[in-house]
Amino acid sequence: MNKEIDSFTQHISQQFNEELESLRTRLLEMGGLVEKQVHDALTALIEADGKLAEHVRENDRVINDMERLIDADCMRILARRQPAASDLRLVVNISKIIVDLERIGDEASKIARRALQLIEEGQAPRGYVECRHIGYHVHKMVQQSLDSFARYDSQQALEVAREDKVVDREYKTAMREMVTYMMEDPRSISRVLNILWVLRSLERVGDHARNVGEHVIHMVEGTNVRHIGLTRMAEEVEKNLQEQNAGE
Amino acid sequence: MNKEIDSFTQHISQQFNEELESLRTRLLEMGGLVEKQVHDALTALIEADGKLAEHVRENDRVINDMERLIDADCMRILARRQPAASDLRLVVNISKIIVDLERIGDEASKIARRALQLIEEGQAPRGYVECRHIGYHVHKMVQQSLDSFARYDSQQALEVAREDKVVDREYKTAMREMVTYMMEDPRSISRVLNILWVLRSLERVGDHARNVGEHVIHMVEGTNVRHIGLTRMAEEVEKNLQEQNAGE
Numbered sequence: 001m002n003k004e005i006d007s008f009t010q011h012i013s014q015q016f017n018e019e020l021e022s023l024r025t026r027l028l029e030m031g032g033l034v035e036k037q038v039h040d041a042l043t044a045l046i047e048a049d050g051k052l053a054e055h056v057r058e059n060d061r062v063i064n065d066m067e068r069l070i071d072a073d074c075m076r077i078l079a080r081r082q083p084a085a086s087d088l089r090l091v092v093n094i095s096k097i098i099v100d101l102e103r104i105g106d107e108a109s110k111i112a113r114r115a116l117q118l119i120e121e122g123q124a125p126r127g128y129v130e131c132r133h134i135g136y137h138v139h140k141m142v143q144q145s146l147d148s149f150a151r152y153d154s155q156q157a158l159e160v161a162r163e164d165k166v167v168d169r170e171y172k173t174a175m176r177e178m179v180t181y182m183m184e185d186p187r188s189i190s191r192v193l194n195i196l197w198v199l200r201s202l203e204r205v206g207d208h209a210r211n212v213g214e215h216v217i218h219m220v221e222g223t224n225v226r227h228i229g230l231t232r233m234a235e236e237v238e239k240n241l242q243e244q245n246a247g248e
Numbered sequence: 249m250n251k252e253i254d255s256f257t258q259h260i261s262q263q264f265n266e267e268l269e270s271l272r273t274r275l276l277e278m279g280g281l282v283e284k285q286v287h288d289a290l291t292a293l294i295e296a297d298g299k300l301a302e303h304v305r306e307n308d309r310v311i312n313d314m315e316r317l318i319d320a321d322c323m324r325i326l327a328r329r330q331p332a333a334s335d336l337r338l339v340v341n342i343s344k345i346i347v348d349l350e351r352i353g354d355e356a357s358k359i360a361r362r363a364l365q366l367i368e369e370g371q372a373p374r375g376y377v378e379c380r381h382i383g384y385h386v387h388k389m390v391q392q393s394l395d396s397f398a399r400y401d402s403q404q405a406l407e408v409a410r411e412d413k414v415v416d417r418e419y420k421t422a423m424r425e426m427v428t429y430m431m432e433d434p435r436s437i438s439r440v441l442n443i444l445w446v447l448r449s450l451e452r453v454g455d456h457a458r459n460v461g462e463h464v465i466h467m468v469e470g471t472n473v474r475h476i477g478l479t480r481m482a483e484e485v486e487k488n489l490q491e492q493n494a495g496e
């Protein structure tokens with residue numbers, strides 16, 4: 001009898017593990033698509049590729065659907081499996097990460113819209129170098145945040161938060177330059193404004209990548225590091241790392 | 249013996265209800281503060297009240313703390329009580345609503361920052377009427393979304409989503425006007441840009457209020473209405489309403 005119960009429990013627990021694994025895989029799939037959307041939106045902007053921009057706009061629906069489906073699965077697992085401890089943190093943080101990923105997708109779609117507008121109005125006289133530079137940076141942050149999720153690596157997740165500070169500085173400098181251009185050449189205002197919105201979207205992508213990193217830290221370390229600042233965030237990650245090393 | 253177990257179960261369930269009730273109350277407290285922040289940020293902008301703007305900036309930390317604390321309680325309840333059905337939906341949606349409320353708080357803080365910058369640089373020649381108008385509108389949406397949460401009223405939550413469409417139109421019109429002003433008077437570019445960012449923040453407040461409404465609908469109706477569009481959203485709410493009426 002005990003053996004039967006054991007095998008039953010094992011069966012359930014194996015099924016549960018498979019469900020969690022599938023959830024993780026699908027989050028990473030969604031993340032891969034979101035990352036590609038950011039990349040494609042930037043390429044569409046810089047190469048004035050209208051077809052690619054349209055493609056990004058259409059793909060946004062796929063990301064929205066992914067968010068809905070993964071979220072529904074999180075709810076189902078919470079209701080049926082009533083996970084505890086680290087499993088619970090995994091599910092809850094996945095349900096939060098997908099919200100940030102979906103928003104990154106939104107920003108990619110907005111960038112694609114600006115790319116289309118610039119194709120229609122004619123290229124902006126300036127700003128593409130800045131977009132490429134900051135775009136490359138935040139795209140890497142998105143990759144890193146997904147990587148930190150895949151590997152349960154809170155050190156890497158912390159890196160993403162650090163990078164966000166750098167992006168914020170780059171963003172402010174670029175914004176000031178754009179304002180100067182507009183004042184020098186008022187006829188370009190409308191076109192440069194499109195670049196301004198792109199820069200803004202890129203900065204938001206960085207913020208959301210940082211959020212993903214924070215959720216990963218919560219998932220791995222069990223500490224909520226939102227709003228506590230970089231220094232304390234680093235302390236939390238470091239502390240847990242030392243405890244782990246001491247325990248080994 | 250049965251009686252004892254009954255009383256024990258009743259005790260647990262009463263405690264659980266109290267926990268859920270406290271969660272609801274605290275969400276509404278947080279919502280009240282966020283609503284006030286939006287209101288104060290707008291007043292600071294329109295009346296060029298630097299002291300009030302500083303106050304809004306400082307208060308943002310209180311909102312961040314509230315988010316952290318409520319989120320921690322949601323996690324605790326999920327782990328210890330393992331709620332099911334409508335209780336689960338309540339807890340999960342509260343943990344999502346507070347994210348949107350915190351973001352509304354962020355936008356209020358950004359508006360206050362722009363207000364301070366305008367006080368420093370000198371008032372913008374135009375745009376205050378538009379800010380007041382759209383600001384009034386999104387402030388009402390935040391109120392309504394919180395109201396719909398307090399009353400479990402998915403009809404009212406649906407109204408908020410409808411209002412968001414109107415705000416988006418008002419926002420686009422105002423943006424076009426601001427761009428025209430900038431082209432007519434390039435010396436005002438930097439100041440009018442501050443107004444542009446305020447308008448953008450206000451539009452985002454509307455989006456987040458809409459998100460809150462969507463979470464309320466999910467909480468009340470059990471249907472995830474994110475990304476499905478207004479028409480289908482209305483159908484879902486209507487359908488459930490009819491079923492309720494038929495059941496009475």
